[in-house]
Amino acid sequence: MxxxxxxxxxxxxxxxxxxxxxxxxxxxxxxxxxxxxxxxxxxxxxxxxxxxxxxxxxxxxxxxxxxxxxxxxxxxxxxxxxGRGSFDWPAELSLNSNQLALVELAAKAWNNQLFATSAKSGLTRLKARGIVEADRELSFISPRLLARHAAFSPLAEAISESKVVVLEYRKADGDQKLRELEPAKLRLIEGEWVLLARERGQIKNFLLRRIVSKVKLTEEQFKPASDEEIAQAEADLIALVAQQEAEIEVLEDSEAFWHFGAQATRITLHYMDEALLAEDLLEFGSEVSVIGPEGLKERIHSRLEAVIATHA
Amino acid sequence: MPKQEIDGSELFNLSLTILGLVLEEGDQNVKELAERFSFSERVIRKAVDAVSNSEDLSKCDTHFYLNYDAYEEEDIVSFSSGNTNLAGPPSLSKRQLSSIAIGLDYLASLPQFETSSDLAELRRQIRESAPTPVTSIKSPRGAELSEKIQHAISTAVQISCEYRNQSGEQSTRLIDPLRMEFIGRRQYLRGYCHKNSDVRAFRLDRILSLELTANPISPEAAAAHIPDEVFGEGHGELEVTIAAQPEAEQIFWNFPTSGPQRGEDGRTVGKILVGNLRALPRHIVRYGGLVEVLAPKEAREEVRLFAQRVLEPAAVKGVD
CATH class of the missing domain: 1.10.10 (Arc Repressor Mutant, subunit A)
Structure with missing residues (x-):
């Protein structure tokens, strides 16, 4: 024993x-x-x-x-x-019962083993903050964070250990390069996992699905990006999305019409990445036509030609 | 109760947390601790034991003293410090914090919580920055729909709705709503469908209109098991072999699959199960050539025709 x-x-x-x-x-x-x-x-x-x-x-x-x-x-x-600071309570953190329910929901959403475990243990920690019972109102809502990309776990590990990673990244135009990155944060944006990482001093966004190799963790450590740097990068992305506009026309009462909000047939969309937007539009086939920008129109055209060529 | 309710590291975490709570806020009752942390009293006691059994063998120092009389007779957890510098639980680890923060970020991007001030405040507390989520499709209709559904679930009444499935067929459905699910940015209603006598998933953007009825949900619905996977309606028995480039590999996550997938020339090859071939092309065409249908031939043909019809609407005759 x-x-x-x-x-x-x-x-x-x-x-x-x-x-x-x-x-x-x-x-x-x-x-x-x-x-x-x-x-x-x-x-x-x-x-x-x-x-x-x-x-x-x-x-x-x-x-x-x-x-x-x-x-x-x-x-x-x-x-x-x-190390110092290990045993400091999170400063001024206090939750009401609705907030505790939200944290529970956030923790429950994970399907990724590693993150589900961390979220659950974090939740236990937070439950010591004075609240006994979570609000039941949210119990029938079930958000899910599906993190199935093979790159997800090694990147999460690299973030917590501040280790430089090396990976092959293929941009939407097919340009593929070996990249050396300092991962800072993983985010789910519009259903897509995005990695915020520093490359040669500059913080950039990478789509997890465009990582086409295994993620290799090196022994090299980096100084983690500050909260301000991350906030700035996130604000920059929001500004970019606000600035990138596409105009589309949808067929009235079609599925696309309902999907895009069902208020008018002419719709303006903001987007993060033109190739991702093209995918969303392609799915609706002839129910959607692009008015502009020209680049998006051409991209959809060439994607359709690629489908035909592949299936000839 | 499952045999292994909690693993070693989580129990360690619980021990640290309970100790911190007792040191910060005074004695705690075992039953109340069990309720607070959603563990059994047995687990709470194991966590308490981990604290009370802690000693330094080389110095014969005990770290914390448990008041055994209070513990055994009144179920009260009361610690006094022995030889220790530990005065509270550790702060959250980067991963604990980020797993919760990502979860909260995600919640914030859902229409449900767009206006939740509690969530905004929480995100501000958990991290210093609280960026607005990036959303491109604002759908007041979607928000209204989900509000109605939520109301129906919480009052346990049946709904009647006009639903258009992915093959474009429209019908009126009686549904006992059970749960709202968000997967990525898709929103689903899981409910017992009286047309199919089974639990199904309905995409919110395919619900054309919806009314709450006065009927309570059926006993079948209340007892129904909700499967974990969500594939929506219309996925089924037809086997289609596809090959996907790494960027489009996620297509395999959106369908039930048959057999294992294998790597071949940098692509992933495997079989997906679809309900009918007409509903398939959109899922393939979406990836603009990054996914190829290998078999059956008719499926390849459907995909090609779908793309051709978009490119040259007038040129393609035949099935619509």
Whole structure:
């Protein structure tokens, strides 16, 4: 019978690290102090257990840092401490019952294992903020965040660990290049997953579906983009969408007519990406015709020709 | 109760949270903690045990002392600090925060929550910036429809609606509404359809009009199981083999599939199941050549004709 469950081991590890002297504790110090590590079958199993625990601690918001000190003994050279600010409550955060219901809904929406787990543990944390019961009003609404792109999980990991990634990206015009990016944030916009990432000092938007290779995490770390930088990039995208206008005509009482709001046959649309808009319009076939811009008209024309050529 | 209600790391998270709560706000009752965190009392006790069993073997230090009398006799969780610097739970990790923030961003983009001040405030609290979501189609009609449906669900009454399925056939349906679902930016009503005697998914943008009736929802509906996958109406038994470029791979997520998919010359090849061939072309044409129908031949033909009809409306004769 083991002396400690995994949760107990993790908790003890955290407490020992919190009580550590300024120079931190070595791995051996921790193995001696935490009863759970005595249960490991052998040295190898103990090392693996410790590696997993470090990841879990970080996933749960404990900022585990490594301090390198001069030592003849390799095992003593890396010492562990918990970073400042790890145990600060989120400042002034307080939720009412409707807001708690919204957070629950946001957490429940995830179909991605990794994010569903994080959202759920985050929710547990937030539930300690004074609210006991969530509003029931939203219980029959079921939003879903489907994150099935293979690129999703490695990018999420790169974001939390601030690691540079390398990937092949193919633009809508077919131009394919190897890109080295510093991922900052994943967003779902208009049903499309968008990665906000820094490339050579500049923050840009990338569509996950245009990533055509595996995402490779490098060992190189970067300084994460600040909240201001991210906010600016998001505001820029909104400004771009506001500026990009397409005019279309839909057949009255057709499916497109209802889809686009069913108020008039002449509709102005704002869009983020011309190729994505073209896809949405192509689906409605002859029910939609593009008045402008010219580029969109041509794109739809050439896409239709491509369909015919592919199916000849 | 499932055997494994909670895993080790989540239990650790719960331990930290309960400890923080007790240290910040004083003693807590086990039953109330169970209600608050939506776990069983057994799990709450396991989390409490993790805190009380924590000790440093090398120094023989106990980190927290649990008041066992209060715990065992009155179900009260009361900790006092032993040798520890831990005074509260850790702040949320980047991933915890971002998974919730992305979820909230997504909610904010749904018509349902467009005007929710609680959501706006929440997003401001969780992150410093709260950008307006990027939306291109504003549909007051959609918002009105979903409001009506929500009302029908919460009062458990049947609705009557004009629905046009993806083959363009229009009919009046009696539906017992059960749930509203948002997938990506598509909005669905999941409900028990009396025409099909089964639970179906209805796209909101295909509902032409909708009225609430005075009839309560049927017992069949109340007992119905809502399948997890949403493929809308009209998907079915016809097998179509397609090949998709990476950018269009998501087409496989929108249909029920048959058998595994495989990689071939940089494309993903696999079989999807469709209801009828006439409803298929739009889903293929959408990707403008990035998806190819390989078989059957008639399906390829339908796709080509669909594209040709758009390009040269007058040139293509025959089936409409």
């Amino acid at each position: 083991p002396t400690q469950s995994p949760a107990e081991r993790l908790f003890t590890l955290t407490c020992c690290l919190m009580a550590a002297p300024r120079q931190g504790l070595s791995k051996q110090d921790l193995f001696d102090a935490v009863p759970g590590y005595h249960d490991a079958r052998n040295t190898d199993a103990r090392e693996k257990m410790f590696d997993r625990d470090k990841d879990t601690l970080r996933d749960m918001g404990v900022r585990l840092e490594i301090v390198h000190v001069d030592s003849f003994d390799d095992a003593e050279a890396s010492r562990y401490v918990i």
